[in-house]
Amino acid sequence: MAVLELVNISKHFGAIQAVNDVSFSLEPGEVVGLMGDNGAGKSTLVKMIAGNFRPSEGRLKMDGSEIVLHRPVEARRHGIEIVHQDLALCNNLTAAANVFLGRELRRGIGPFQVLDYAAMYRRAGEIFNELKSETRPRDLVKQMSGGQRQAVAIARTRLSDAKIVLMDEPTAAISVRQVAEVLNLIRLLRDQGIAIVLISHRMPDVFTVADRVIVMRRGQKVADKKIADSSPEEVTGLITGAIERV
C-alpha cells in the first residue's frame, strides 16, 4: 500500500497558483525524483507534505487514511521528515546541537532536568558513523563544508522513526565527492524501507538514484514515470515545455 498519497493538491499564494491539482503516490522504499524549472512549485509541494503550508485544495493520505497537518511537528509525528533547500541550521551551534535542536536529550528528574550533552554528542557521533560521514559532533556548523551540513540535516531525520524523507536540492551546492556521499545516504534510507522524494536540478543524480521521476511545470504535474521508461532528454523536454506532457 502507498505510504503517502496526494489527491488533487493545489496551493495558491494570492493570485499565484504555485501548485495546481497535483496527485501522486509514494510506496515504501521508493525514491522519487521531483524535477522542474525554478518556480515550478517543487518546494511548495513538499512543504505541504511536511506541514509547512496548508494546501488550498486537495487531500493527503498516509497508509490509506486522510491526514491534516497544521504544523511541521505534526508531520514529524506521522514520520515525515524534510531537509529544506536552505537547510535551516544554526551556524553558531555544534553539529550535535543542530541534530538535536528542538528534541534535546535531558537527564535528571522533574524540575532538576539538565541537558544531557554527553548523550547527545555520543548519539550524534553514532549517527554520523552510520551515515559514513566525516562530520564530528563537536564541530561548529559555520566551519563546515556544504556536504557536512547536508549530513547534519540528514542526521536529524535519523532521530525519528521516519517513513518519508523529503529532500529539497540536497546536492545543489556541494562537491562531486560529497554528492556521491549524499546519494549513498539516500540509498541507505531507501534500503530501510523509507520513501524518499528527491528534488533536484541535476539529471545525473535523479537518473542514478531514483526509481521514478515526477516533472512539474508551472505548478502542474506533466510527467510521472519509471526512470527505466524515461531518459534525460525526455525529462529536459518536459521541464522546458518542448514536450507538453507524457
Ligand SMILES: Nc1ncnc2c1ncn2[C@@H]1O[C@H](COP(=O)(O)OP(=O)(O)OP(=O)(O)O)[C@@H](O)[C@H]1O
Ligand atoms: N511563501 C510564498 N509566498 C508567495 N509566493 C510564493 C511563496 N513560496 C513560493 N511562492 C511562489 O510559488 C511559486 C513556486 O515556488 P517554489 O518555491 O515552490 O518553486 P520551486 O520549484 O521550488 O523553484 P526552485 O527550483 O527555484 O527552488 C513561485 O512563483 C514562487 O514565487
Ligand SMILES: [Mg+2]
Ligand atoms: Mg525550491
